[in-house]
Amino acid sequence: MPKTITEQNLRLLIDSLIKEGTRVIGPRRTGTITLYEPLARGEELDLNELPRRSAKEVFFPVCENILSFQRGEEGVKVTDIDPCAFPETVLIGARPCDAAAAPVLDSVFSWDYKDEFFLQRRRKTTVIGLACTTADDACFCSAVGLSPADSKGADLFLTPVREGGYLCEALTDKGKTLITSHARLFAETSAAAPLSLNEPAGVKLDLHKIKGWLDENFESPIWKEIADRCAGCGSCAFLCPACHCFDIVDEGTEAEGHRRKFWDACGFGKFTDHASGHNPRDAQPKRYRNRIMHKFKYYDDKFGQTLCTGCGRCIRWCPVGIDIKAVLEEIQKG
Amino acid sequence: MSPNRKFALSYSYYPGCSLHASAKEYDVSTKGVFNALRIGLKEVPDWFCCGATPAHNVDELLSLALCAKNLSLAGKVEGDLAVACAACFSRLKTTQHRLKENDIKRKQVETAIDGPVPLGKKVKHLLEILAKDFGLDKLEGAVQKPLTGLKIACYYGCLLTRPPEVPELDDCEAPTIMENVIKAVGGEPVAWSHRLECCGANFTLSRPGVILKLSNEILASAKDAGADCIMVACPLCHGNLDIRQEEIEQATGRRYGMPVFYITQLVGLACGVSPLRLGLESMIVSPAALLREKNLL
Amino acid sequence: MKHDFEPKIVAFVCTWCTYAGADLAGTSRMQYPANVRVLKFPCTGRIDPVFILKAFQKGADGVLVSGCHPGDCHYMAGNFHARRRFAAFRKLLEFVGVDLARLEFSWVSAAEGGKWVEVVTDLTERIRTMGPLAEFKELETEEHWSGRLETAELKEAYNNI
């Protein structure tokens, strides 16, 4: 029998999770935008719009300490961060395009080096996904093989229903446990009518064909055509649920400091700047090419997956109006 | 007088004590000239003495407060403040100057007069109004009976231009504003040496001997330079040169017979103001013969 | 006399005037609070606003910038440029919410040992009463959880984590 949860109980769920010592992260309105943020109370949950940043930061924060050091009279003392100490977390309200990105990222973070910072967070996090009832002209999840109802990456999936509240589908043990341990907040129903979901409009992409073209066209005038105007900022990569490049830096003074891992972006001119002064990607089109190649070819070559979930954030927020969907459509044309 | 707003130019007006007493003709002729030139003039209600030359020698705060209060009264009447008497002009300007640069004094004065001092109110001498605000060109245009052939010694006295930072009227040691006005109305200013010398001022009361010497030099210098008459802008100068002229003649044995006009009397004559409204009859040294000779009466 | 709070004051001074003025205070055996740490520059013209920011970030409770009186600059115009730069910078700091009472500028000549003492003493005493500059220190240690600052509310919700 499918379960449902009312709007109000969803918030009570958050409150009781927090009370139990679980960290709850969900969309929260902050100023003019919505972000996936730690919630202090269930009321803070705001599911009205797609958060500006993706949910990847739940597993892969903007910036995190990976060790710290102090120089004392006896020499340098290094303190490691213990990833096992990360708190139990529930990510609530993750949209399909955000939830689906997490399993894609598992591949790269557990490939040869196991990034425990990422993986521990993944292990300790239960993802409650949420189906989309609206889409705008930047959304293109269905063009890359997902859909507004796709529950990939979610442990528990919510679909809004006409009567208010949500239909809950437990997809993993984590999801089931969450329901059973808060059973009083869920109801059993047979007659809930899901709201109609909004499939993004536009051309379906043939990812295979696109990859085929990319395999052949490392050198192509199209890159200059598309990306000459690229300003070289990192907003596309930083808003993207799947981009996962990071840099590591030591910050502090001679006496004490931290080693920190933080987001990096292949659009930055300094991204491939060598100490010698040589930069193999010396112009913006080469950097943009890498972005496309990485998402639709290299990742596929290596892991058989596409590094794009069609959330459309990079389209919406590119300051110079570069539209990855349009680029892919162009490539698909050949 | 007609309401101020009828005129393009209009002023508040501080006549000062002399102009209501010994220098009535200066007041009368000022009003006559302004009326003829269609310049509005509204007397400041309840004005009182500026303190003149004595006050600041005795008590600076008092002298400043007197002018400050007058300025404050003037502040209630629209238009820049027109002043005829050189001493009043000097005192009012000095007060503004002093209080602008000295906050402590300003606060003392404000306490004394129980209100703010309108330091921004512009105080203007008639000369400035005629030569600058009204304009020499327009003045020339308003002339009906040019003072052709009348050789005039323009006498500034001490106060009108000095100290330079206070009146800001003209070059303090070599002014030309009076000459310019006279040229505009057709008169002939003479070049002479004693334009800015002191006439003796209020020693006229305490040590008349000083006047006999100083004013004599002025009269002699004007006469030597070929002047027919002297033109002044100060009641006290006028008194010393006109009223005491006979006494000076007796003392020195030199006869001058030199009429001493106020600037407004001469400008008024030229601009067609009736001689009856210029107070010419109050002059001790009668100008009648001279004016008739020059066909100005 | 001991105080509850001893602020850390950083002074950026030019070598020709203020540093020499502070030397004079020394040779004259004048006394002033020991809170100030003096960093020497050739000229106030060399002092970058970033240094002031850095000093605050690294724990200064107050910053003093001092150089030659206008017209006395050893390099003719360095202090004139500095004057404009700091006039602008303090407006910026004020706008982001830094209390300008913590940032002092002065002209202290090589002959003004007394003025140096006065400036340093006044600033030290003022900052003593103001207490530590918490804002920058908080920032330095603050980690944000996914963009959300660790507010009291959040702390309370998760005090057991």
Add this chain to the structure above:
Amino acid sequence: MNNTAQKHDATPLVAESYYAAVTDALRTEAARLLSEGVVTAVIGYKEGRRHGTAGPAIVVDPARANELIFSAACVNNLALYLTKAKKGVAGTGKIAIVAKGCDLRALAGLMAESQIRREDLHIIGVACAGVFGSGADRREPLSAGNLAGKCRECSVGAPEGADIVIGTLPPLPELSPVEAEELARLEAMTPAERWAFWKENFARCIRCFACRQVCPFCYCEQCLCDRNRPQAVETTPRPAGNMAWHIVRAMHLAGRCAGCAECERACPMDIPLNLLNRKMARELKELYGHEAGLTPVEKGPLVIYREDDDQSFIK
């Protein structure tokens, strides 16, 4: 009251035919310039895939001049493509650039800073009634309701100093200055409140550097914040480094920023960056009577001095 305000808000500022006419003239001019060899490239705007969007376009072929458009979606300050860091895009030779009045001010500033030379440019000015605000509803024609904040106070709608100006604007309504009001609101706060305001805003910053990358004046070949010996500004997107970064950037732009507000528009985190720039511009105007970028002036307010500059803040 409320109703009329709303009604007023949605009234189109200019007719759609205005943009069509400007677009036509723009294409003709661009085609002429390219085919006659006056310029080697035209930097302008072309339509985006999505409705109501447009983006920068670099046209070198006269046959493609008809891709150029002008509309209320032409938000970008194209001066960006002329500065050193990005100037490879336009190649060499004389270049034509489409510039709104606000963009022209940046061009003037860049000339003063020896980054571009007037003789290398052919400036196609476009009279602009304003552009869409970021996040505004672009389905409706441009109106007070969806106009960018900076455009509400625009005084340079008709550009001056261009080689050619396309379009004549109808009279535009006077709009309430929302940015100025916001600035006043902040100024009225206590320092602690302002600190809290900025701290919260800067905490969101992810250091994507969109603000820096779209700024025509951020043409440094090595940004101070990319330097690590010494590390003047922390690289990591943490509250400390973010605060330092935005303060340093505002300081570096003080007296230079021409007010195009691209930084604020480009910011994906909605940080009101232009408030900082506006504040500095106003302070410098008050202190030294300087206004950036109206005409190329050799020396900006922070590289010049007067012996009698204000020093009331110095003991």
Add this chain to the structure above:
Amino acid sequence: MSRIGVFICHCGENISRTVDVERVAQVTARLPGVAIALDYKYMCSDPGQNLLKKAVAEHKLDGVVVAACSPRMHEKTFRNAARAAGLNPFLCEMANIREHCSWVHEDREEATAKAIDIVKFTVSRVKKDRALAPITVPITKRALVIGGGIAGIQAALDIADAGHQVVLVEREPSIGGHMAQLSETFPTLDCSQCIMTPKMVDVANHPNIKLYTWSEIEEVSGYIGNFQVTVRRKARSVDEDKCTGCGVCMAKCPQKKIDNAFDRNLGTRPAIYVPFPQAVPNTPVIDRDNCTRFKTGKCGVCEKVCGPGAIDYGQQDQLIVEPVGAIVVASGFDLYNIGPKPADSPYEGYGEFGYGAIPDVIDGLTFERLASASGPTGGKILRPSDGKEPKQVVFIQCVGSRAREKGISYCSKICCMYTAKHTMLYKHKIHDGQAYVFFMDARTPGKNYDEFWRRAVEEEEAVYIRGMVSRLYQKGDKVVVMGSDVLVGVQVEIEADLVVLATAVQARTGADLLAQKLGISYDRYNFYSEAHAKLKPVECATAGIYLAGACQGPKDIPDTVSQASAAAAKVMTLFAKDQLEREPIVARVNERNCAGCLACKKVCPYGAVEEKEIRDRNGNLIKTVAYVNPGVCGGCGTCQATCPSKSVELDGYTDEQIMAMIEAL
């Protein structure tokens, strides 16, 4: 890892009395990168310095911190010690724990903590220090002297006599300056021309002096040791090489009624002229503004009568570039204008003295011409209005000087003396005449000056009236002087035949423009500023430029000549070396990062920043960047604070060094 040595000085007890130096040594010894920390009684003593030297060798130190007194006291000492030990001197820094610590704090604990901090951040700084090599700049051993008055002549002769080439530029047709106009000179009353003209001839004949008269400075670029000076040689219309100086042209010139400025317009001269008979060079110049040929094209007498054919009406101004290593500015002074206020003058004239409209009111220099044997009256003192001998002459001192209300508050320094001289000259020539002098003070400091003044008063019977004059006016053929005698307390009135005003010495009109070309500073009166009022009285703040004479401030002849010789000595000192060595605290540009906005150039007080084009191998311009000329850079660092990308860095004060200190606080 660095190997820093820290040496803590007790300074007898000066430091150790309040600072626990042993503790400072203990704590700092444990700082990262510190190899050794010691304390010692007197670090600056020989044993102390040896301690340092030994430690450098023994511990292979790569940096040294001496915690002692102010670096202003002993930085040189310890850097030299470090150098002697084989360490680059710029890797040695001082931590000031005396003037800035032990002497100003009483509490031992606080002072010790502060001393530790000071040492700590200095150690951090030293770690970021870089070895610096002194900068050498080659020197062009030629000097430029601007101005051919007595100051310029003296400086030029001194430098030339020392064997260096000198370029002397004079804007008038002849050298000589004001001194050539004087009759006799105080305090010896020797004839000015008699002592002046031999020097002028020496200049003309000196093999090391290149003389450009009727020439002006057009442009100056470069820096100490390496200036490029562009001189504009104004068209003389007479070929100097051909002209023999016979003077026929002047005699035959039909236009002879031009006011002779050299004679203060008392006499006249022809349109082709030399300013005075002893002119050097003795080559005439055509005054094109007044020459009939140039005005109407209808003359040409001079060309016809000139035997050697030296007249050249078509001559053009010529620009000549002269490379020089040092510049002496001796551009002289002007006198306060007693006429109406000229448009370009900041100073009010004297309305009460008639604004120059009374013919028998003249200035002191005019009186010099009247008294000069070669003057327009042949040395007879005759008044300008009617040529009569004046029997009563009133001299008024401080006209324009010490007159704040007229815009000048300084003392012109020479007027007391020359007025005294004038009264004597007058008395010597007109025995029955009477001189009166109105004065504020008689300022006579100088060798034999007061004696000279007393002679004027006591022997030559000049009547000195202490007080000022309120008004002068013409009365008949007399000038009435109205003044006050403040000693007696009476008004004074004198009917004078001639009035002589001792007008203020002021900077040359246009002195500011020349200063801007030279890049030197000037005061509010446009007098040039010396680098230090007491200790560098002839140097400008701009290296390689020196001052001589009244362009720096009012001066009499002895002072002017002294300063000129001093300036010459400074030039010779500079020229005594082949290369100039400078402390290497200069800015350097990182050309890779420089974006060429040139903000550094805009703020540089020294004009040390130039533009430099970076080209690829094919000569294509890649970019234009800033370049700091190390010879010119003064080392203030304003450029670095201004540069947004910090692409220009001041050696010795790099961001890295400063940040290291801030972080160590």
